[in-house]
Amino acid sequence: MSTIVSLPDQTTAALPKRTYINNEHGILSWLLTADHKRIAMLYLVSITFFFFVGGFFAGMVRLELLTPAGDLMAADTYNKMFTMHGIVMIFLFLVPSVPATLGNFLIPIMIGAKDLAFPKINLLSWYLYMIGGIFVLTTLVLGGVDTGWTFTTPLSTHYLNTHVVTTATAIFIAGFSSIFTGLNFIVTIHRMRAPGMTWFRLPLFVWSNYAASVLMVLGTPVLAIAIVLVALERTIGIGVFDPTKGGDPLLFQHLFWFYSHPAVYIMILPGFGVISEVISTFSRKRVFGYTAVAFSSVAIAVFGFFVWAHHMFIMGVSNYSALVFSLLTMLVAVPSAIKIFNWSFTMQKGSITFETPMLYAFGFIGLFTIGGLTGVFLGALGMDVMLTETYFVVAHFHFVMVGGMLMAFLAGIHFWWPKLTGRMYPESVSKLAAIITFVGFILTFFPQFVVGYLGMPRRYHAYPPEFQVLNVLSTAGATVLGVGYMLPLLYLAWSLKYGAIAGNNPWQATGLEWQIQSPPLTENFLETPIVDHEAYDYEWLERKTERELQYVG
Amino acid sequence: MSLASTITHPPEPEIHASHDVHEHPFYQKHHFETAEQQREAASFGMWLFLLTEIMFFGGLFFAYLLYRNWYYDAFVSASNSINMVMGLVNTIVLIGSSFTMAMAVWSAEVRNKKLLQIFLLATVVLGFAFLGIKSGEYYDKFAEHHVPGASFDIHDFVHPQPGTDEKALSVDMANKTQIFFSLYFAMTGVHALHMIIGIAILIGLLWYSRSGIYTEGYVQPIENFGLYWHFVDIVWIFLFPLLYLINRH
Amino acid sequence: MGISPVLWEFLTKWLTTSPVWPREASTIAPWTDALYIFLWLMTVFGVVLVGALLFTFAVRYRKERHPVAVQIEGSTLLEATWTIIPLGIFLFIFVWGAWLYFRIYNPPADAMQVYVVGKQWMWKAEHPGGQHEINALHVPTGRPVQLTMISQDVFHSYSIPAFRVKREVIPGRYSTVWFNATEPGVYHLFCTQYCGTLHSGMIGEITAMRPEDYEKWTKESTSGMSLAQNGERLFASLGCNSCHSGNAAAAGPNLAGVYGSKIKMDDGSEQLATDGWLRDTILNPSQHVPLGYKPIMPTYQGQISEEGLIDLVEYIKQLKNNYRIQQTLNTAKAEDVAPVTPDQKVTP
Numbered sequence A: 001m002s003t004i005v006s007l008p009d010q011t012t013a014a015l016p017k018r019t020y021i022n023n024e025h026g027i028l029s030w031l032l033t034a035d036h037k038r039i040a041m042l043y044l045v046s047i048t049f050f051f052f053v054g055g056f057f058a059g060m061v062r063l064e065l066l067t068p069a070g071d072l073m074a075a076d077t078y079n080k081m082f083t084m085h086g087i088v089m090i091f092l093f094l095v096p097s098v099p100a101t102l103g104n105f106l107i108p109i110m111i112g113a114k115d116l117a118f119p120k121i122n123l124l125s126w127y128l129y130m131i132g133g134i135f136v137l138t139t140l141v142l143g144g145v146d147t148g149w150t151f152t153t154p155l156s157t158h159y160l161n162t163h164v165v166t167t168a169t170a171i172f173i174a175g176f177s178s179i180f181t182g183l184n185f186i187v188t189i190h191r192m193r194a195p196g197m198t199w200f201r202l203p204l205f206v207w208s209n210y211a212a213s214v215l216m217v218l219g220t221p222v223l224a225i226a227i228v229l230v231a232l233e234r235t236i237g238i239g240v241f242d243p244t245k246g247g248d249p250l251l252f253q254h255l256f257w258f259y260s261h262p263a264v265y266i267m268i269l270p271g272f273g274v275i276s277e278v279i280s281t282f283s284r285k286r287v288f289g290y291t292a293v294a295f296s297s298v299a300i301a302v303f304g305f306f307v308w309a310h311h312m313f314i315m316g317v318s319n320y321s322a323l324v325f326s327l328l329t330m331l332v333a334v335p336s337a338i339k340i341f342n343w344s345f346t347m348q349k350g351s352i353t354f355e356t357p358m359l360y361a362f363g364f365i366g367l368f369t370i371g372g373l374t375g376v377f378l379g380a381l382g383m384d385v386m387l388t389e390t391y392f393v394v395a396h397f398h399f400v401m402v403g404g405m406l407m408a409f410l411a412g413i414h415f416w417w418p419k420l421t422g423r424m425y426p427e428s429v430s431k432l433a434a435i436i437t438f439v440g441f442i443l444t445f446f447p448q449f450v451v452g453y454l455g456m457p458r459r460y461h462a463y464p465p466e467f468q469v470l471n472v473l474s475t476a477g478a479t480v481l482g483v484g485y486m487l488p489l490l491y492l493a494w495s496l497k498y499g500a501i502a503g504n505n506p507w508q509a510t511g512l513e514w515q516i517q518s519p520p521l522t523e524n525f526l527e528t529p530i531v532d533h534e535a536y537d538y539e540w541l542e543r544k545t546e547r548e549l550q551y552v553g
Numbered sequence B: 001m002s003l004a005s006t007i008t009h010p011p012e013p014e015i016h017a018s019h020d021v022h023e024h025p026f027y028q029k030h031h032f033e034t035a036e037q038q039r040e041a042a043s044f045g046m047w048l049f050l051l052t053e054i055m056f057f058g059g060l061f062f063a064y065l066l067y068r069n070w071y072y073d074a075f076v077s078a079s080n081s082i083n084m085v086m087g088l089v090n091t092i093v094l095i096g097s098s099f100t101m102a103m104a105v106w107s108a109e110v111r112n113k114k115l116l117q118i119f120l121l122a123t124v125v126l127g128f129a130f131l132g133i134k135s136g137e138y139y140d141k142f143a144e145h146h147v148p149g150a151s152f153d154i155h156d157f158v159h160p161q162p163g164t165d166e167k168a169l170s171v172d173m174a175n176k177t178q179i180f181f182s183l184y185f186a187m188t189g190v191h192a193l194h195m196i197i198g199i200a201i202l203i204g205l206l207w208y209s210r211s212g213i214y215t216e217g218y219v220q221p222i223e224n225f226g227l228y229w230h231f232v233d234i235v236w237i238f239l240f241p242l243l244y245l246i247n248r249h
Numbered sequence C: 001m002g003i004s005p006v007l008w009e010f011l012t013k014w015l016t017t018s019p020v021w022p023r024e025a026s027t028i029a030p031w032t033d034a035l036y037i038f039l040w041l042m043t044v045f046g047v048v049l050v051g052a053l054l055f056t057f058a059v060r061y062r063k064e065r066h067p068v069a070v071q072i073e074g075s076t077l078l079e080a081t082w083t084i085i086p087l088g089i090f091l092f093i094f095v096w097g098a099w100l101y102f103r104i105y106n107p108p109a110d111a112m113q114v115y116v117v118g119k120q121w122m123w124k125a126e127h128p129g130g131q132h133e134i135n136a137l138h139v140p141t142g143r144p145v146q147l148t149m150i151s152q153d154v155f156h157s158y159s160i161p162a163f164r165v166k167r168e169v170i171p172g173r174y175s176t177v178w179f180n181a182t183e184p185g186v187y188h189l190f191c192t193q194y195c196g197t198l199h200s201g202m203i204g205e206i207t208a209m210r211p212e213d214y215e216k217w218t219k220e221s222t223s224g225m226s227l228a229q230n231g232e233r234l235f236a237s238l239g240c241n242s243c244h245s246g247n248a249a250a251a252g253p254n255l256a257g258v259y260g261s262k263i264k265m266d267d268g269s270e271q272l273a274t275d276g277w278l279r280d281t282i283l284n285p286s287q288h289v290p291l292g293y294k295p296i297m298p299t300y301q302g303q304i305s306e307e308g309l310i311d312l313v314e315y316i317k318q319l320k321n322n323y324r325i326q327q328t329l330n331t332a333k334a335e336d337v338a339p340v341t342p343d344q345k346v347t348p
Helices: A027-032 A034-064 A073-096 A095-112 A119-142 A164-191 A204-236 A250-285 A289-302 A319-346 A355-378 A382-388 A391-421 A426-454 A465-498 A538-552 B003-008 B017-022 B035-070 B072-081 B082-110 B115-145 B169-177 B177-209 B219-242 C007-017 C030-058 C078-107 C211-219 C228-239 C276-283 C307-316 C323-334
Strands: C112-120 C123-127 C132-134 C136-140 C144-151 C156-160 C165-169 C175-180 C186-193 C204-209 C262-264 C270-274
Touching: A027 A034, A034 A073, A034 A095, A034 A391, A034 A465, A073 A119, A073 A164, A073 A391, A095 A119, A095 A164, A095 A204, A095 A250, A095 A391, A119 C228, A164 A204, A164 A465, A164 B035, A204 A250, A204 A289, A204 B035, A204 B177, A250 A289, A250 A319, A250 A355, A250 A391, A250 B035, A250 C112, A289 A319, A319 A355, A319 A382, A319 C030, A319 C078, A355 A382, A355 A391, A355 A426, A355 C030, A382 A426, A382 C078, A382 C165, A391 A426, A391 A465, A426 A465, A465 B035, B003 B082, B017 C270, B035 B177, B035 B219, B072 B169, B072 B177, B082 B115, B082 B219, B169 B177, B169 C276, B177 B219, B177 C112, B219 C228, C030 C078, C078 C175, C112 C136, C112 C156, C112 C307, C123 C136, C123 C307, C132 C136, C144 C156, C144 C165, C165 C175, C204 C211, C228 C307, C276 C307
Parallel strands: C112 C144, C136 C204
Antiparallel strands: C112 C123, C123 C132, C144 C175, C156 C165, C156 C186, C186 C204, C262 C270
16 A cells, blocks of 8 residues: 655755756847757746736726716727727737647646757747737737727728738737747657656646647638738738628628637646646546546547537528537537546545645636636527627636636646745645635626626626626636736745745656756756656656655655 | 645646557647647648638629629720730649649658659749749730839720720729729739739748658648649639730630 | 724625625526526535545644545546536536527517617617617517517617627627517616627616506507518618519519518428528629529628618518519609608617
C-alpha cells in the first residue's frame, strides 16, 4: 500500500542557478527567442495587458448601464466600447489565453520534448498576435469601430463609417497567429512525444489543447476569408454579401459562425485541460475515467463544427435545418456534462487539499455547470426565440467564458506559477482573490439572466427604467470583479521577487513538468525522459520520491 | 542548493554534454531527436497548413456554388466574357511550373546544385509569366467596366455584341453578373496573392541554394515548398473550369 | 451603526418594485414560460447535484480525514449513466423546444395581416386598412396577428418580450412572426439586432386593445386609403396594367387570384405565389417567367420603396378579378390619374 512521503521543508531552498530565464540577458534575447517558455512569457505579459484593456471597456459599458438614460457617453461611444470589449477579449485574450501561455510553456515539457516542433513559427505567432494587437490599438487611436464583434453585414460593409478595415486586418492577422499556434501544437503532439509517452499517457491538458488546436486550424481560415470579403466589400465594392447587388447577407452569418461557434470551444477546451490537472493534483488521484474525459474533448471538437447555425434560429433558416442544428447542439452538450461528472468523481476517495488553484477549479465547475446548462436553453428552438439577442445570452456566454475560462486560466496560472517563475504566490491573499472573484462574478452576471428574460436586448445604450435595479446589481458586481482581477496582478508581481522558493514539485503532482527544476532549463530536460508510467500515477510518484530520498540520504 | 533540486538534477548540470555525443546532420535542429523526426514533423506541418488553406478557399468555393445555383444565367454570360485563351495559357504555364518545381525537388534529392537552381529559376519565371497574363486579364476587365464597384457596367450583358451567339440578359439578371465578378476577383486575387508569396519564397530558396545546403541532404525546405506550390496549382485547376468553362460552347 | 439611507431606499423601494418576470400577454407566453421554468428546474437540479457531490467529497475526503487517496480507474457503468441520462434530458428538451418553435413560427391561416418595415432607426407598421404607424403597433386581443416584415437597410429584429416572440428583419426578403395577444395593455417593442448608432432608440410601443377599442382606433386613424388602394394607384402609374390587364392577348399573365396558387414556370418548375414571391417577381422578373410568357418584364429594382412593394403585394393579394384594371385603363385614356405617388407617411 502506498505511504505518504513528505519532502523536507523547502523554505530555505534557493532558486536553481541556470534557468531559461537567466540563460540569456537583454531585451533582444527575449524578443528574438525561439524558446517556447520565453515565448509563453511574452504571451503572458501581452495577453494580460490586453485583458485589462478589454476590462477597461467592460467597465465603461457597465458604468453607462448604471442609469437607464444614455447619459455617461454618446451612443456612438458606447457602441465602440462594447465592440472593442468584444474584439479585444475574444481575439486578443480568450482565444490565445491558455493555449498560447500555459499550453506553449507546458505542452512540450508534458510530452517530454525540448521545444515545439517549429520554434521560429512559434515566435512568428507571437509577432502576428502583437501586430494584430497593434492594429486594434491603432483602431482605438483613430477613433474606434462600432460594428459589434460579430461584424454583421450589411451594417459593417455599408452603413458605418468607422475603422472597420483596420479592425478586419487586425483580426485577420491575429487569426493567423492562432492558426500557427494550433498547427505547432498538433505537429508537436503527434511527432515530438518522448519514448513511452503514448497517446493515452498524455496529460488531459495536452488532449484538450490538441482538440482546441484542431478547431483553430480548421475554423480560423473560414473567418479569415469572411473578413477579407467584408474588407473588399468596403474598399473596392465587391458584392458577395450585399443584398442590393444580389448577394446574401446570411451567407456572411454562415461563414462567420462557422468559425465563431467552434471558437467558443477553442476558448473553453484548454480550460477543461487545466481543470483536469488541478482537480487530479489536489485530490491526489488519477482523473476518473481518463479515456472518457479525453474523448469528450475530441467529441466536442468534432460536434462543435456542426452547430454553427444555432446562432441563426430566428434569422429564417429553414425549419428542417433549425431542427438538425438544434439536435446537434443538444448532442454537443453531453460531452461537457460527462466532464463535469468525471471531475466530481475524481475527488471521490481522494485526499483533498484546498489550495488556490483548487478553489478556482471549484468555482469553474459551479459556474460552468450554470453556463453550460443555460446553453441548453438557447439550443432549444422555441426558447431561443425569446432569449436570443437579449441579456440572457450575454449572461450565458459570460458564465462560460468568464466564469469558466477565466477561472480556469487563473487556476492554471496559480497552479503553474511555481513552475513558470520558481516562486510561490502568497496563499492566503490569493484565496481571498479567488473568493472575491467568485462572489463578484455571480453578482455581475446572475442578474443578467433575469433582465434578459424580461426582454432587455443586448448592446443597448439606454434601456427602460424598470430594468435599472438589475443593472445596478450587475454594475456593483463588476466593481467587485474588478478588484478580484487586480489582486492577482499585484500579488503575482510581488511574488516574482518576494515569493517563497517553490522547488521542483510543490504540489507533488505527477506531470513531467513537475519532475524538472523550477523554473526549467532552456532545454527542459537534461536528457530525453523515458516514460514508463500512466498519467496521474501517484504511486509511481511516491516510489520515485522514496528512491530519490534514499539516494540522497 | 535546495535538497529537492539536488534530487532530480546534479548541482552543476552540464548542458551540452549530450549534444556532442551523437553525430547529427548539419541541418538538424537541436530540439529534434533525429533528422527523420524533423523531416516528418516538417512535412506533417506542411500538410496541416495546406488543410488550413483548403478551408480558406473552401469559403469562397461555397459562396461560388451557392450563387451559381441562384443566378445561373448571369454566371454563364459573365463566364463567357472572360478570356478563355488567356486562362488556358495560364493553366499550361502553371502546370509547367508545377513540373519544374517537381524537377527542382528531384534535383535536390539527387544533390545536383546546378539543376536545382535552373529549375527553381524556371519556376520563378513561369510564376511571373502567370501573374503577367493574369494582370493582362484584369486590365481587360477593367477596360470593359467589369470590375465590381462604382464603375461596374452591365451594358455588355444586356446588349451583347451583334454577331456573337451570346444571349442577352434582362437587366435584373445582368445585375447579378456583379456577383460573379466579385467572386472572380476574390478567388483569382487570393490565388494570385498565394502565387506572389510563393514567388517571394522561391527567390529566397534560390538565394540560399547558392551555399549548397539543399543539395547536401537538406531536401526538406524544397520538398515542403513544392507541396505548397502544387497546392496553389491545384487550386487553379479548380478555378479554371469553374470560372472560365462553366458553359462554353 | 446605521445603514446608509441610500442603501436603505435601494433595498426597500427598488428591490420590491422591480419586476423579475415579464408580463404574459399572448397565447404563446405561458407555453414559453413553462419550458423556461422547466429548464431552470433542470439547471437548479444540475447545480445542486454537482454542488452536493463536490461538497460531500470535499468534506469526506479532505486530507485531514482521508490522508491516503484510493486510486480508482473509472467506471463504465457510471460513465454510461451520466452520458445517457443527460442525453435523454437534452433530447426531451429538444423535442419540447422544437414543438414550441413550430408553434411560434407557424401562423394560423386566419391571422390578420400587418406589414412592418424596419429602417435605421424606426419601425414603420402598415395595416391593410391604411393605418400607418411609426414605432408603434396597435393590435386587437383575442385574434391572431401576423407581421410580414422587411428591412430597408441592415438587419433588425422585432421583439415583443411580453408576447415572447421575436424575429429577425432582413433586407431583401420577408420574414414573418405571429402572436395572439391576450391582455390589453401597452408593451415594449425592441429592436434586438444591433443596427448601428441609435440601436437602443429603435424601440416602440405595442398597444393591445379589446376588439371593440381596436375597431374604434382603426376607424379614427385611417389615412383614407387602404394599402390595396395605394397599390392599385401604383399599379396604374407604373404602367403594370398595360401588360397585366387580364386580357387574353396581354403580354403579361393575369394576376387575379394568383396569390397562394402554384404557378408553372418556363423552366418546368413550379413556384408558390407567396408574399415574398410576389415581391421578388417585381424586382427580379427574369427569374420568375411563367410558362408561355416571354421574359420581357423590366425590373423595378431601385424604383419602388419597400412600402410601395408592400402596397403592390397587398393589391395583388386582394385582386379577385380584372374588372377594375380594365376600368383604370379606360380612365387613364380619358384623363390623367391624379396623384402619382401616394403619401406614405400619414400617421394618425
